[in-house]
Structure formats: structure tokens, C-alpha cells
Amino acid sequence: MTKIHVNLNTASTIRQGMVIKGGRKLSDDYRTEAACCWLNTNDYERLLVPEKVKVSTSEGDVTVFAREDDSMYEGEIFIPRGPWANVLISSDTLCTGSPYYKGMDATVECSDEEVLGCKELFEEL
Amino acid sequence: MIYENITCSVCGMACEDILVDIDDDHMNVENACLMGNAKLEELRSPHRIKEPYIDGKVAEWNEAIKMSADILKDATRPLLFIGSETSTEAMHVGIEMAQYLGGVVDSNATICHGPTVMGSQDAGKPSCTLGEVKNRADLVICWGSNPTESHPRHLSNFTLFPKGYFIRKGRMDRKLVVIDPRRTKTADIADLYIRIKPGYDYVVFNALSAAVRGQEVDENIGDMTDVSKDQIEELADIMKGANFGVIFAGLGVASSVRKNNNVRAVELLVRELNRYTKFSLLANRGHCNVAGFNQVCTWMTGFPFGVDFSRGYAYYNPGETTTVDLLDREEVDALLVVGAALASHLPRKVVKYMAKIPTVCIDLSHCPMTMLSNVVLPGVMDGAECEGTFYRIDDVPLRVKKFIDPPFNFTTSNEDTLKQIYTEVKK
Numbered sequence A: 001m002t003k004i005h006v007n008l009n010t011a012s013t014i015r016q017g018m019v020i021k022g023g024r025k026l027s028d029d030y031r032t033e034a035a036c037c038w039l040n041t042n043d044y045e046r047l048l049v050p051e052k053v054k055v056s057t058s059e060g061d062v063t064v065f066a067r068e069d070d071s072m073y074e075g076e077i078f079i080p081r082g083p084w085a086n087v088l089i090s091s092d093t094l095c096t097g098s099p100y101y102k103g104m105d106a107t108v109e110c111s112d113e114e115v116l117g118c119k120e121l122f123e124e125l
Numbered sequence B: 001m002i003y004e005n006i007t008c009s010v011c012g013m014a015c016e017d018i019l020v021d022i023d024d025d026h027m028n029v030e031n032a033c034l035m036g037n038a039k040l041e042e043l044r045s046p047h048r049i050k051e052p053y054i055d056g057k058v059a060e061w062n063e064a065i066k067m068s069a070d071i072l073k074d075a076t077r078p079l080l081f082i083g084s085e086t087s088t089e090a091m092h093v094g095i096e097m098a099q100y101l102g103g104v105v106d107s108n109a110t111i112c113h114g115p116t117v118m119g120s121q122d123a124g125k126p127s128c129t130l131g132e133v134k135n136r137a138d139l140v141i142c143w144g145s146n147p148t149e150s151h152p153r154h155l156s157n158f159t160l161f162p163k164g165y166f167i168r169k170g171r172m173d174r175k176l177v178v179i180d181p182r183r184t185k186t187a188d189i190a191d192l193y194i195r196i197k198p199g200y201d202y203v204v205f206n207a208l209s210a211a212v213r214g215q216e217v218d219e220n221i222g223d224m225t226d227v228s229k230d231q232i233e234e235l236a237d238i239m240k241g242a243n244f245g246v247i248f249a250g251l252g253v254a255s256s257v258r259k260n261n262n263v264r265a266v267e268l269l270v271r272e273l274n275r276y277t278k279f280s281l282l283a284n285r286g287h288c289n290v291a292g293f294n295q296v297c298t299w300m301t302g303f304p305f306g307v308d309f310s311r312g313y314a315y316y317n318p319g320e321t322t323t324v325d326l327l328d329r330e331e332v333d334a335l336l337v338v339g340a341a342l343a344s345h346l347p348r349k350v351v352k353y354m355a356k357i358p359t360v361c362i363d364l365s366h367c368p369m370t371m372l373s374n375v376v377l378p379g380v381m382d383g384a385e386c387e388g389t390f391y392r393i394d395d396v397p398l399r400v401k402k403f404i405d406p407p408f409n410f411t412t413s414n415e416d417t418l419k420q421i422y423t424e425v426k427k
Helices: A014-021 A028-034 A041-046 A118-123 B034-044 B061-074 B088-101 B114-123 B130-136 B154-159 B201-213 B221-225 B229-241 B259-273 B290-301 B323-328 B348-354 B368-372 B414-425
Strands: A003-011 A036-039 A052-057 A060-068 A076-080 A102-110 B002-006 B018-022 B027-030 B078-082 B104-107 B139-143 B175-180 B192-195 B244-249 B278-283 B334-338 B359-363 B375-378 B388-391 B397-400
Touching: A003 A041, A014 A028, A014 B034, A028 A036, A028 A076, A036 A041, A036 A052, A041 A060, A118 B368, B018 B034, B027 B034, B061 B078, B061 B088, B061 B334, B061 B359, B061 B375, B061 B414, B078 B088, B078 B323, B088 B104, B088 B290, B088 B334, B088 B388, B088 B414, B104 B290, B114 B259, B130 B154, B130 B244, B130 B278, B139 B229, B154 B244, B175 B229, B192 B229, B201 B221, B201 B229, B201 B259, B221 B229, B244 B259, B259 B278, B290 B388, B323 B348, B334 B414, B348 B368, B359 B368, B359 B414
Parallel strands: A003 A076, A036 A060, B078 B104, B078 B334, B139 B175, B139 B244, B175 B192, B244 B278, B334 B359, B359 B375
Antiparallel strands: A003 A102, A036 A076, A052 A060, A052 A102, B002 B018, B018 B027, B388 B397
């Protein structure tokens, strides 16, 4: 199975912001907006146009929806801020207090696993 | 009933022109963005928390307050995390309580623009107000920042489109430059977009400083940063040629590797530019009162965030006394979270530890944070259900109004809730 090496970027989006500010973190809308991985068209095609991808870093892995997006450059992925992205983020703050939200090395591959809802992610804890 | 000039309690812009038309069976919000509108709808939403909970079961208010106080009193190293969409008055009480308990107090800056605050401590803060930007700025640079999504009314209210005293034609008198690894929606409307390789902001800031001084930039810099020598020289000329320039630094600067060093480098670039013209730097901060915590904490303790009182005096050392690091080292043995979605926004590893320790949270609606908390207290919406003070991204304090009562009568504000816990803590 094709696996690509990428640089992970996380940040807010207006739709993810709308869901969390509207107090709907436990709704399916949050999963739709935040459990997704934006990929450059070439990377997306290299992975054979998947519906879902597994993203892995040294911290763990998570299955999210794949989304082709022209704003991305090859070798870079974006996951909106939220609990799915944070499965992948290192708690090493480089002596600043701020976690490694941008710039972690990651791999992406196709996945048939289920994209967990927000509630399910935390029921595991 | 129609209420005008309401202050939005979402992003750092704290927009003051919101109109809310609300009565028992309908609600209409005008002027707010998607996020502001969604938050104000919480005033009438069915999922609003209206009762306290202990271990997932509805409880009496006094019992929940007492249990919250007991959790904090019984801890040897409690952490009080005061969220940034609440008033500075509530923050004041939280900081005072942390001092009384000998605990640690922190806020959203720690995981957001904390590195920006640290960079300012290193190299100064060449700041200005949004009013100055609106009236004077002919060059606006968004660096690692996408306000179209994060601060939706940023460009329309202050920084790009509005006409100002010296910027009479609005957008036509301003140039927008975007530097970002992604071609964002803000980049799509920019006059100049420069794509930068993620994590190389520090190098480009220093190269720009050199170019501004008239020094030669290495021909091969493009191989390293994806920003060519020509682009750097062009941008340096644009910056020096502006009458009033401002850089809005986003989390692309503060959260990328080299963090506070990136901010220090851009502060020094702005200092260099002020030899030639007027230039300022502002951080695009994410919450309506995240700057407020830094202000209040600094005048109360001498430090802007992550303050540890366990030694009997205020001690600050990012990486040691900050939330993520304290949880990562499993040092904290109790947690109070006021209106902040820590469970959703911290790395999974520290959230797992958070789930093991006694936790109290104050929140408006059910979320992962309330799922992990032993005590859940209903939150009050600042700027709607109680008055208070917010500090906007440019550190301008705004008095925010109350226009509706909270849907319960056991507390009048988050400040009041914290005072009730503090009174119980002191017994």
C-alpha cells in the first residue's frame, strides 16, 4: 500500500470554529469539519483518491476523511485543530509551553478503518 | 427586544458592533461572523448546561461548589486554567485563588501566542492599535496567518477594506502581502503572495533584516526556504517604501519550530524597519480576552502566563510552569478549567493524564472537557449574560455589556462562580 511522507500543519478553520463556538463538539458536524486531512492533488492521486486516510506520527495514528485541496503544496498536509489532529501532536513544547502543532513529520496511507466520532475518541479514555 | 453595540466574545477582534434581537421565542444576530453568530445562539440552545453535575449526575449547586473547593484544597499541586473568553475580572479571582492555594495559574496564551509573548520579552513589542492600522496603514502583511478564517472580520473592519483618515480609498490605498506555506483564502485576495517552506520563517526574517539594511542575501536561500533572493529583496523594498506598515503574525510564526525565536527575529526586523519608516507588529490572537490574561497576570504577578506560586512567590519558566509540560510530567494532581476546551486542544498524551486526575470545569455546553471532569459547573456567557472587560488583540481594553440574564440564578457570572469556590476554599 502506498505510504507518503509529509509535513503536518494544524490550524483553525472557520467551519470548525463555527461548530466549536456553537457548543456542538459532541455532534457529528465536528467530525465532518475537523476529522479530515487536506492533501495536495498530486499526493491525493498518488494515494489513489482515497475516501479515508490513516495519518501517523511518532505520537500515534488516526483515521480521518481525505480531502483534496488546491491550497496545499506537495508533501504537506493540513488537519483542522481538534482532538483528531491532537492524537498526532507531540507534547514536547521546546521549553515554550506550546505543543508541536505545526511541522511534525507524518506519514499518510489509505485506510478502511472507521473515523471515530468525538465522543468515541474520549470514551476510550 | 433589540440590543445594539454588543461585543462578540469569540476571536481576538472582539467586534463591538453586534446587534442581537432576542425574546422568548426568537433570536436574530446581525453583523457577527459565522463563529460569533454560533456562539450567541448558545444563549437559546437546547444543549446549554443549566445545572451542575458531579460524576456525570445532576447535583445541587452548593454541593458542587463545595466539592470543587475540596478538590483544589486537597491537592498538593493544583493547576487553575482560566480560559480566554471570560472577563479579566474572573481571571483576577482565578489568579488570586491560585496564589492562595500555592498552585499554578495559566491561560490559553500558553498553547497559543505564548511564544509571541516570550519573543516580546526578548526583543520588545513594537505595537499599535487597530485604529491606527485602519487610519494609517498602507501596507498590511499577514505572516503565517489566515484571518479570513480565524478572524473573519479582521480585513473588513480594520485592516484592508475600510477607509481611514489617511487611507481615504480603503482597499485601493492598501497593499496586502501574505506569507504562508498554504495558499489560503487570505492569500487569494493578496496583492502579493509568497509561499514559504514550513518551519523556515526564522531564516527569512533574518534575511529580510539583512536586505533592509542593504546587505547581500545568499543566492541559494531559495533552496532552503522556497523564498528566493529576488522575493526577499522585493519584499524588503515594499516594506521600506510603505508609509505605515504592519505585520500581523499568526500561529504560523508562534507555533512553528523555533517558536519564540521566530517572534524575536520578526520583532528585530520591525525594529530595523523603523529606521526607515513607521512599522508595527501585532499578533492575531485567537480569543476575545486572551490578551487580557497576559495583562492581568502581569500586573498581579509580574509574569504573563504559566505562573507557579508553590515556592511562596510568583515563579515563571515556560516549559516548566506551563500547562502542557506540567501535565506531561504528571506533576499536577488537580485541575480547574474555566471555559476552555483543553481536552479537545491539548496533545492526546496529556489529555490521557488529565482524565486520571480530579478535574473541575466551568463550561457553557457539553464537550470532551465536561466528559473528563468530576465536577461540571454551568458557565455564564461574558458580554451577554454578565458585564466585564476584554482586551482586544491590540491590548485595548473594552468594557462589555450584559443584555440578558443567565438561565439560572445560583451565579451571576464566572467571576461570581470563582468567588464562591474561593470563599469555600478559604473556609
